[in-house]
Amino acid sequence: EFRKMSDPNKRLLLIPGPIEFHESVLAANGRQTLSHVDPGFINTFGETIEQIRSVVLTETGQPFVMSGSGTLGLEAVASNLIQRGDKALVCNTGYFADAMTDCLTRFGAEVTEVKSPLGEAVDVEAVVAALHVGPFKLLHIIHVESSLSIGNDIETIALAARKIQPEILICVDGVCATGAEELRFDAWDIDAAFTGSQKACGVPPGLMILVLSQRAMKHIKPQTYYSDLTRWLPIMQAYEKRVGSYFCTPSVNLVVALNVSLTRLLNVYGGMEKIFVTMKTIGQNMRDRVLAMGLKLVSPSGKGASNTMTSIYYPDNVDGGQFRSAMSKHNCIIAGGLHPAIKTKYFRIGHMGISALEPERGHLEQLVAAMESCLRECGHVFPKDYVPSQPLAQL
Numbered sequence: 001e002f003r004k005m006s007d008p009n010k011r012l013l014l015i016p017g018p019i020e021f022h023e024s025v026l027a028a029n030g031r032q033t034l035s036h037v038d039p040g041f042i043n044t045f046g047e048t049i050e051q052i053r054s055v056v057l058t059e060t061g062q063p064f065v066m067s068g069s070g071t072l073g074l075e076a077v078a079s080n081l082i083q084r085g086d087k088a089l090v091c092n093t094g095y096f097a098d099a100m101t102d103c104l105t106r107f108g109a110e111v112t113e114v115k116s117p118l119g120e121a122v123d124v125e126a127v128v129a130a131l132h133v134g135p136f137k138l139l140h141i142i143h144v145e146s147s148l149s150i151g152n153d154i155e156t157i158a159l160a161a162r163k164i165q166p167e168i169l170i171c172v173d174g175v176c177a178t179g180a181e182e183l184r185f186d187a188w189d190i191d192a193a194f195t196g197s198q199k200a201c202g203v204p205p206g207l208m209i210l211v212l213s214q215r216a217m218k219h220i221k222p223q224t225y226y227s228d229l230t231r232w233l234p235i236m237q238a239y240e241k242r243v244g245s246y247f248c249t250p251s252v253n254l255v256v257a258l259n260v261s262l263t264r265l266l267n268v269y270g271g272m273e274k275i276f277v278t279m280k281t282i283g284q285n286m287r288d289r290v291l292a293m294g295l296k297l298v299s300p301s302g303k304g305a306s307n308t309m310t311s312i313y314y315p316d317n318v319d320g321g322q323f324r325s326a327m328s329k330h331n332c333i334i335a336g337g338l339h340p341a342i343k344t345k346y347f348r349i350g351h352m353g354i355s356a357l358e359p360e361r362g363h364l365e366q367l368v369a370a371m372e373s374c375l376r377e378c379g380h381v382f383p384k385d386y387v388p389s390q391p392l393a394q395l
């Protein structure tokens with residue numbers, strides 16, 4: 001049974017993932033599990049692999065759907081594409097770039113980092129300069145650095161990198177982005193892109209989705225057992241040909257739920273092009289509203305800001321813990337800070353999935369209204385010209 005729309009008593013999960021999931025996705029996840037070689041499941045899995053291509057806009061990329069969280073994406077890339085002594089360039093914008101540097105290093109890479117000042121997107125000129133000093137086997141960029149809500153310009157960086165080093169493997173961590181932020185795998189000549197199911201793909205945690213280019217496929221040399229893509233490839237190929245196969249048991253329910261959710265992205269919400277535009281508008285509206293409230297963003301608005309989530313400094317006189325617990329009493333679960341340098345000074349809100357794409361649910365209005373009440377309750381004085389309770393799109 002579907003939950004009531006815009007129920008003010010329903011607790012909303014508005015963190016940078018997991019997010020609120022559509023009832024049909026939850027229903028698929030809650031059904032009796034099928035055999036992984038059930039003809040119905042084989043067909044669903046095959047279709048899901050095809051859908052993933054449409055989500056990242058590739059014709060020749062090879063999707064992999066593996067049980068695990070987004071972190072398995074870091075490991076799958078590092079353990080399959082890196083050999084001891086390989087050089088990698090990591091665009092470091094925060095917490096999740098530190099994680100990739102750690103992961104690449106463990107599999108033997110010699111990592112160079114291009115670091116951005118806190119809250120700022122990757123500086124393309126700095127990447128270009130590093131690539132000229134290069135060569136590197138792999139370039140890693142995070143699409144949405146979710147520790148600070150930075151949106152990196154994947155297109156410009158990828159196209160620039162390809163010109164300088166035509167054979168470099170360009171890897172995108174799309175964990176808080178794919179399914180919402182503009183990503184053109186083929187047009188931007190990306191080699192690896194991965195995400196976790198629980199973010200903009202709109203499915204409970206448990207699946208890692210990876211797409212590799214044909215260029216990247218030639219470099220696969222696995223260093224681990226479970227993430228060995230030479231074992232996963234025939235499985236993906238078999239299911240796509242609508243033949244059952246086995247390496248390890250797939251997360252059957254989650255794959256069916258992913259199929260339901262991607263069908264919504266590609267069909268019900270009007271497809272990726274429309275979603276990219278909608279998400280840009282929602283991100284901008286949210287940042288505008290936050291600024292109008294007299295708050296400060298961690299990552300400056302406009303280019304360089306992410307559209308799936310926003311990071312906001314607590315006003316000086318507001319206690320972070322008190323504010324978040326007040327928000328929770330208003331049925332809005334938001335996230336605290338994550339970046340170690342400013343962890344206690346800011347909070348993060350997620351605005352992707354059904355909360356963004358189904359405005360009739362009123363999730364984001366509920367979020368803004370709760371922020372208005374709770375900030376006031378915690379002592380924040382709004383600018384004189386701030387008009388509360390306006391629909392999000394009207395600013």
Ligand SMILES: Cc1ncc(COP(=O)(O)O)c(C=O)c1O
Pocket residue numbers: 016017069070071072096142144145146147173174175176196
């Ligand atoms: C950009 C980014 N990369 C990687 C991860 C790790 O994903 P997971 O927590 O699903 O392992 C996250 C999680 O929030 C993320 O936002």
